Amino acid sequence: MKTIIETRQLTKVFHEKEVVSNVNMTVNKGEIYGFLGPNGAGKTTVMKMAANLIKPTMGKIRLFGSPLTAESYQILGKIGSIIEQPVFYEKLSARKNLEIHCEYMGYHNKNAIDESLEIVKLMNSGVQPVKEFSLGMKQRLAIARAIVTRPELLILDEPINGLDPVGIQEIRNLLKKLNKEYGITILISSHILAEIEQIADKIGVIIEGKLIEEIEMEKIREKNKDYIEIMTNNTRKATSILEHHLNITNIKMLSPMTIRIYDLSIPQDVISEALLKHGAVIESIYYKSSSLEDYFFTLMNGGGISA
Numbered sequence: 277m278k279t280i281i282e283t284r285q286l287t288k289v290f291h292e293k294e295v296v297s298n299v300n301m302t303v304n305k306g307e308i309y310g311f312l313g314p315n316g317a318g319k320t321t322v323m324k325m326a327a328n329l330i331k332p333t334m335g336k337i338r339l340f341g342s343p344l345t346a347e348s349y350q351i352l353g354k355i356g357s358i359i360e361q362p363v364f365y366e367k368l369s370a371r372k373n374l375e376i377h378c379e380y381m382g383y384h385n386k387n388a389i390d391e392s393l394e395i396v397k398l399m400n401s402g403v404q405p406v407k408e409f410s411l412g413m414k415q416r417l418a419i420a421r422a423i424v425t426r427p428e429l430l431i432l433d434e435p436i437n438g439l440d441p442v443g444i445q446e447i448r449n450l451l452k453k454l455n456k457e458y459g460i461t462i463l464i465s466s467h468i469l470a471e472i473e474q475i476a477d478k479i480g481v482i483i484e485g486k487l488i489e490e491i492e493m494e495k496i497r498e499k500n501k502d503y504i505e506i507m508t509n510n511t512r513k514a515t516s517i518l519e520h521h522l523n524i525t526n527i528k529m530l531s532p533m534t535i536r537i538y539d540l541s542i543p544q545d546v547i548s549e550a551l552l553k554h555g556a557v558i559e560s561i562y563y564k565s566s567s568l569e570d571y572f573f574t575l576m577n578g579g580g581i582s583a
């Protein structure tokens with residue numbers, strides 16, 4: 277698997293305060309990486325270092341497999357970013373803003389501007405000046421500007437911040453499209469779990485400058501599957517009854533007295549009835565539903581992330 281961003285022991289000190297500490301982050305090609313952490317945790321600082329906007333105090337960054345150095349112009353040309361509040365020429369149209377950006381970047385491709393306006397659905401904004409845009413339109417224009425040079429990696433710092441639910445949905449769909457149809461790898465930060473859990477393939481959680489978790493969403497969902505837990509004096513007998521009489525196969529023995537069923541197609545009362553009917557003693561049986569919010573809450577231990 278190709279690695280697009282790799283940081284090792286990445287550290288940033290501002291005025292003798294370590295705001296990013298030894299961050300080892302890995303963003304793979306094709307991934308949407310959700311970078312999650314409360315306000316002030318260090319997300320923007322890590323992203324600025326990855327985009328070469330500020331220098332690390334210590335540690336290493338590799339982009340597209342090569343070390344990031346002062347001569348990395350070519351590598352940086354493969355990155356589009358929105359870091360902190362995007363600034364536009366407010367009196368000019370969306371198209372004019374993109375033209376100026378392309379000129380500045382030395383990127384000359386006539387179709388690219390039309391294509392990015394089309395992708396973010398701003399084709400119809402015509403000559404309307406950006407100052408009349410809604411926040412959602414401005415965020416879409418920021419994305420258009422980030423993708424107009426056809427980058428392979430997008431670094432987006434809180435692009436959903438402040439949008440209403442419709443705006444959030446629009447940006448989410450847009451990012452999914454850029455990722456799936458155009459193969460763009462995306463690093464996106466947020467302080468709100470719900471904003472990115474639906475689109476991220478992997479999540480990195482940063483608190484007080486430390487990356488405390490980096491994990492695939494798939495693994496989180498796996499860990500957080502609902503189950504039925506049964507305590508019985510004879511787990512072997514109970515397992516055999518479940519397998520032979522109810523055809524349940526996804527059973528895990530947790531202790532000599534406890535089993536868990538992850539196959540939830542059979543209702544709990546049917547399970548109890550079958551166990552009792554065939555002579556197993558049930559000490560307790562209950563349904564456990566665990567949500568992603570629970571997982572993050574436990575992880576953060578109330579560290580300030582809003583679920």
Ligand SMILES: Nc1ncnc2c1ncn2[C@@H]1O[C@H](COP(=O)(O)OP(=O)(O)OP(=O)(O)O)[C@@H](O)[C@H]1O
Nearest residue numbers: 290291295313314315316317318319320321322467
């Ligand atoms: N240029 C700077 N000089 C001094 N301190 C800074 C500078 N930039 C950031 N910091 C401090 O570094 C810490 C991390 O800030 P950062 O902006 O990276 O966090 P964040 O996770 O992106 O939070 P937010 O979501 O609020 O932007 C904060 O305590 C912030 O005050």
